[in-house]
Amino acid sequence: MLDATFIFVWPTLAGPMDGPAIRVRDVKRTYESRxxxxxxEKVRTEALRGVDLEVARGELFGLLGPNGAGKTTLVKVLSTLLLPTSGSVEVLGIDVAKDPRRVRPRIGLVLGGERGLYNRISARENLRYFSDLYGVPPSQQGRRIDEVLATVGLTEAADRRVEEFSRGMKQKLHLARGILHEPELLFLDEPTIGLDPKSAREMRKLIRSLVAKGVTVLLTSHYMFEAEELCHRVAVLSRGRIVARDTVQGLRRLVGGDRTMEVEGYGFDDAELRALKALPGVSRVVTEEFGPRQRLTLRIRSMDLTTGEVAGLLRAHRGLEVKERRTTLEDVYLDLVEEEAS
Ligand SMILES: Nc1ncnc2c1ncn2[C@@H]1O[C@H](COP(=O)(O)OP(=O)(O)OP(=O)(O)O)[C@@H](O)[C@H]1O
Ligand SMILES: [Mg+2]
Known part of the structure; x- marks a missing residue:
């Protein structure tokens, strides 16, 4: 799954004196609506309930979490669209609440979805409009627009009206708009949502190419494999709090093992589940039902336990299947979110 061409450059480029790209301390954000x-009737929603986060310069950082976890809210707070209710947020060393105007020219924001582009005009005209808005000097606009169109692979379509664009093309144009003013730090809220696998892959490649050029990226995603493929470090947000933050490898260790076994069969009983849990190296057993069939997912810490031993313990079952696979970030994520909910 990991793209071999992507080499993560641990952010030493900017030097330690420059401080992190993002530093968030105990940030809370409450929405009040009616x-x-x-x-x-007044309704208060605590979307962020004390978030601490640090992202280094040059890093490609993933923010994961289920619907409503607070990902978009955090991105909006970081990109000066929303003020935090409390806590401190520094972006590129600047306090976003005190000095949003100094932050804005140095960051780019791409919120997913259809909004934010003008459909009746061409891609190039859209970019020209946003260049003015972002203060790209007129003498540089033509060159810069050509550059970003080439970066996102829209040179051919540059003069077509955006309403003729596919979703993937629109998403690329969103990204082009987000990088027009050469931001040092880019926020991407669900950059591949709604894209087909090929377009999503192109988008991920683009994101990696930006990071290779030194841009710091914070992206949100629901897709665990995407974070696994792209990000060096990830944080899992659940109900307004960060419940885990680590490298993908580190998260795997945290939930108890790099190895996962899946056992499928009929009618496992409690005694058997207890026996499985008691096996040396088994850190977690999750049961799922598929009609009459059950699937047991075992998280395994040790290298010694074999699928044969597990099958042996359950040999009385007919139609038993025991498979081993690598623990994915999705497993990790589900474990974490489940633990939080229980
Ligand atoms: N403008 C708003 N007014 C009131 N409540 C809001 C508003 N925007 C978001 N919320 C609430 O804040 C919480 C966090 O929402 P947010 O959009 O940040 O989540 P998310 O992690 O981005 O979710 P998703 O994965 O669905 O995009 C949710 O409970 C949501 O209903
Ligand atoms: Mg969101």
């Missing part, structure tokens, strides 16, 4: 008859 609902009910004549919107009289």
């Amino acid at each position: 609902k009910g008859f004549f919107f009289q």
Whole structure:
């Protein structure tokens, strides 16, 4: 899964004196909205409930979490669109609450979805408009627009109206818009949402190429394999709190093992589940039902336990299947989110 051409450059390029790209301390963000008859009822949603986070310069950092976890809220706070209710947020060494205007020219933001582009005009005209908005000097606009169109692979389509664009092309144009002013730090909220596998792969390649040029990227995703493929470090956000933050490898160790075994069969009983849990090296057993069939997922710490031993313990079962695979980030994520919920 890991793309061999991608080499993560641990951010030493900028030097230790420059400090991290992002430093978030105990950030809370509450939304107040109204609902009910004549919107009289006040509703408070604590979207962020004390987030601490540090992202180094040059890093490609992934923020994962289920729907409603607070990912977009955090991205908006970091990119000066929303003020935190409390806590401190420094981006490129600048306090975003005190000095958002100094932050904005140095960051890029790409929020997913269809909004934010003008459909009736061409890609190039869109980029020209945003160049003005972002203060790209007029003398440099033509060159810069050509550059970003080439970067995202839209040179051929540059003069077509955006309404004719596919979703993947629109997403590329969003990215082009986000990097027009050569930001040092780029926020990408679900950059591959709704893209087909090929377009998603192209988008990931683009993201890697930006990081290779020294841009720091913080991206959010629901797709665990995407974070696994792209990011060196990830944080898992659940209900407004970071429940884990580590390298993909580190997260695997945290939830108890690099190895996962899947056992499928009928009618496993509690005694058998207890016996499996008691096997040396087994850190976790999760049971799922598929109609009459059950699947047991075993997280395994030791290298010694074999699928044969597990099968031996359950040999009374007909139609038993025991397979081994590598623990994916998705497993890790589900374990973490489940632990948080229980
Ligand atoms: N403008 C708003 N007004 C009120 N509540 C909001 C607003 N925006 C978000 N929320 C709430 O804040 C919480 C966090 O939402 P947020 O959009 O940050 O989550 P998310 O992790 O980005 O989710 P998703 O994966 O679905 O994009 C949710 O409970 C959401 O309902
Ligand atoms: Mg979101």
